[in-house]
Amino acid sequence: MNAKILETENVTVSFDGFKALNQLNFSMDVGELRVVIGPNGAGKTTFLDVITGKVQPTIGRVLFKGKNLRSLREHQIARRGIGRKFQTPRVYLNLTPRENLEITSNLNKNVFSTLFGRSQTTEENSIKGLLETIGLTPKADIPAALLSHGEKQRLEIGMLVGQSPDLLLVDEPVAGLTDEETYNIGELLLTLAQSHSILVIEHDMEFVRQIAKKVTVLHEGSVLCEGNFEEVQNDPRVVEVYLGQQ
Numbered sequence: 001m002n003a004k005i006l007e008t009e010n011v012t013v014s015f016d017g018f019k020a021l022n023q024l025n026f027s028m029d030v031g032e033l034r035v036v037i038g039p040n041g042a043g044k045t046t047f048l049d050v051i052t053g054k055v056q057p058t059i060g061r062v063l064f065k066g067k068n069l070r071s072l073r074e075h076q077i078a079r080r081g082i083g084r085k086f087q088t089p090r091v092y093l094n095l096t097p098r099e100n101l102e103i104t105s106n107l108n109k110n111v112f113s114t115l116f117g118r119s120q121t122t123e124e125n126s127i128k129g130l131l132e133t134i135g136l137t138p139k140a141d142i143p144a145a146l147l148s149h150g151e152k153q154r155l156e157i158g159m160l161v162g163q164s165p166d167l168l169l170v171d172e173p174v175a176g177l178t179d180e181e182t183y184n185i186g187e188l189l190l191t192l193a194q195s196h197s198i199l200v201i202e203h204d205m206e207f208v209r210q211i212a213k214k215v216t217v218l219h220e221g222s223v224l225c226e227g228n229f230e231e232v233q234n235d236p237r238v239v240e241v242y243l244g245q246q
């Protein structure tokens with residue numbers, strides 16, 4: 001059996017009696033790229049909030065690498081290796097992409113490498129590699145304010161990866177992007193998926209088709225069904241609750 005990076009067991013989140021998540025059972029393997037879709041109000045954002053500790057489950061538990069995250073604060077969960085990319089980019093606009101990566105990267109935080117003075121070159125090489133991965137080498141030294149929306153999204157994904165999380169949570173990365181930018185984000189996530197566990201929330205079905213191996217459909221706070229893109233797309237329940245709304 002594959003090791004699990006993330007599991008939720010019967011997770012219910014109630015807001016004044018309303019169940020945003022309702023006995024949600026979910027699991028994904030280490031190294032998996034999973035896409036979660038669902039109609040408006042299905043509980044997708046709450047699902048991410050409960051993983052990152054922003055919201056505590058009313059009932060049930062969330063396990064990260066087999067350990068219960070209960071009662072850990074958001075920053076403690078982040079430190080354990082869960083990184084979250086929010087929908088709108090949060091990059092430092094007056095800094096360059098290189099500087100943005102430098103200040104958020106934790107590559108230099110290893111005490112021993114700092115003591116032995118190896119860190120600078122290692123970090124420079126890692127940042128160079130990250131800039132290449134996110135396709136921003138030609139724009140590495142211009143202010144981030146001059147980047148397109150899609151480039152800012154790629155930069156923020158790079159900033160997240162620079163913190164070396166074990167699990168990347170990516171919330172609607174292609175909302176408001178052009179087709180070409182959407183495709184580029186998809187390719188970036190596919191590249192990153194070769195070495196990371198990634199959970200993506202997304203609405204854009206073309207994008208989901210591009211990147212998804214396994215899709216989980218949420219509806220009314222529970223898993224409606226799971227499968228590959230075609231299976232999910234052809235499931236009459238999904239057509240009814242989700243695709244029918246497109």
Ligand SMILES: Nc1ncnc2c1ncn2[C@@H]1O[C@H](COP(=O)(O)OP(=O)(O)OP(=O)(O)O)[C@@H](O)[C@H]1O
Nearest residue numbers: 015018019020038039040041042043044045046047
């Ligand atoms: N803090 C809160 N208090 C009360 N109700 C909430 C709260 N947060 C979310 N909800 C409700 O829980 C349900 C699920 O919300 P959530 O934002 O998780 O859905 P979503 O799938 O992310 O939707 P969307 O695709 O529109 O972003 C919604 O009906 C929402 O109104």
